Amino acid sequence: MNQDILNTVIIGSGPAGWTAAIYACRSGLNPVVVSGPEVGGQLTTTPEIGNWPGRKDSPDGFSLMQSLQEHAVSLGTAVKSDTVVKADFSSDIKELTLSSGEVLKTRTVIISTGAKAKYLGLESEEKYKGKGVSACATCDGFFFRNKTVAVVGGGSAAFVEALYLSNIAKKVYLIHRREEFRAEKIMVDKLDALRDSGKVEFVLNAKVNEIIGDGNKVTAVSVEQDGSVRKIELDGVFVAIGHKAATDIFKDQIELYEDGVIKVGFGSATQTSVKGVFAAGDCADRVYRQAITSAGEGCKAALDAEKYLLR
Numbered sequence: 660m661n662q663d664i665l666n667t668v669i670i671g672s673g674p675a676g677w678t679a680a681i682y683a684c685r686s687g688l689n690p691v692v693v694s695g696p697e698v699g700g701q702l703t704t705t706p707e708i709g710n711w712p713g714r715k716d717s718p719d720g721f722s723l724m725q726s727l728q729e730h731a732v733s734l735g736t737a738v739k740s741d742t743v744v745k746a747d748f749s750s751d752i753k754e755l756t757l758s759s760g761e762v763l764k765t766r767t768v769i770i771s772t773g774a775k776a777k778y779l780g781l782e783s784e785e786k787y788k789g790k791g792v793s794a795c796a797t798c799d800g801f802f803f804r805n806k807t808v809a810v811v812g813g814g815s816a817a818f819v820e821a822l823y824l825s826n827i828a829k830k831v832y833l834i835h836r837r838e839e840f841r842a843e844k845i846m847v848d849k850l851d852a853l854r855d856s857g858k859v860e861f862v863l864n865a866k867v868n869e870i871i872g873d874g875n876k877v878t879a880v881s882v883e884q885d886g887s888v889r890k891i892e893l894d895g896v897f898v899a900i901g902h903k904a905a906t907d908i909f910k911d912q913i914e915l916y917e918d919g920v921i922k923v924g925f926g927s928a929t930q931t932s933v934k935g936v937f938a939a940g941d942c943a944d945r946v947y948r949q950a951i952t953s954a955g956e957g958c959k960a961a962l963d964a965e966k967y968l969l970r
């Protein structure tokens with residue numbers, strides 16, 4: 660066997676990447692993880708993870724991800740602190756070029772490059788991220804029990820977030836810049852039905868100008884609506900205007916959906932349109948986008964890669 664050719668390269672060091680590495684090590688694949696620009700992935704900036712099974716102490720995201728990394732490395736994972744800038748999947752031996760210029764040759768690739776929530780681009784939004792501004796109701800909704808929140812957006816994702824929050828929060832404002840929604844009618848009707856009780860209020864033709872806070876937490880939003888400015892007092896703002904998968908470098912190599920999410924399910928759950936290339940986590944998911952689901956997909960991808968190599 661050619662020494663220079665690796666069995667598995669895992670691109671990304673979030674929950675999907677480290678879990679794939681743990682399973683790949685235990686299968687004897689000697690994986691290499693290319694950790695990317697954000698070692699540990701999206702979770703590392705989060706002060707409290709309250710939904711990682713077995714951790715009722717709600718660890719901070721950075722230490723949780725460090726423990727995954729330590730586990731993967733203790734089993735023999737090799738880590739390259741670099742970023743993949745080019746991928747060539749045209750032959751059985753895949754080539755990945757790193758920003759250092761090094762080229763990795765490998766039989767299988769597990770893409771776990773994650774995704775990023777889109778934000779409004781306001782300075783005040785940046786200031787209050789993690790202090791009342793969030794892009795994930797499943798992750799942070801719990802902290803707003805019986806409080807007042809706003810969801811910004813008008814697509815299906817915004818309605819899913821608003822419906823989820825309507826079970827937790829005292830009141831949910833849905834702020835949308837148009838009058839029509841892109842969300843499915845069934846979801847619009849469901850949220851609409853909650854307006855009578857006053858639990859949900861639609862703020863339409865409205866643009867968020869500023870997130871207002873006391874320095875430590877969000878206290879209100881300033882909204883421009885029909886030419887006038889309105890201040891809405893609240894405790895949290897959930898931005899739900901979409902996600903961007905980190906998949907640009909793969910767009911000529913594997914099939915992607917229009918929004919950049921990787922298509923999987925070709926032959927096995929995590930296989931992409933190219934044999935030997937698997938994808939796991941947020942880069943191939945537009946529904947769940949959780950640390951635990953990403954970890955689960957990472958496990959599946961490593962098992963799928965192992966089966967592919969056995970064949």
Ligand SMILES: Cc1cc2nc3c(=O)[nH]c(=O)nc-3n(C[C@H](O)[C@H](O)[C@H](O)COP(=O)(O)OP(=O)(O)OC[C@H]3O[C@@H](n4cnc5c(N)ncnc54)[C@H](O)[C@@H]3O)c2cc1C
Binds near residue numbers: 705743940
């Ligand atoms: C603020 C915030 C709070 C959250 N809170 C929770 C929570 O409480 N509970 C929960 O379950 N989920 C939470 N989530 C969601 C969770 O973080 C994601 O679902 C999860 O991190 C996705 O894991 P992943 O491994 O797919 O990708 P990511 O965590 O996004 O990791 C992607 C990895 O890929 C790397 N990468 C990207 N491009 C390249 C490249 N070209 N070359 C090499 N590497 C690359 C990055 O450096 C990174 O290491 C939160 C998300 C955010 C943003």
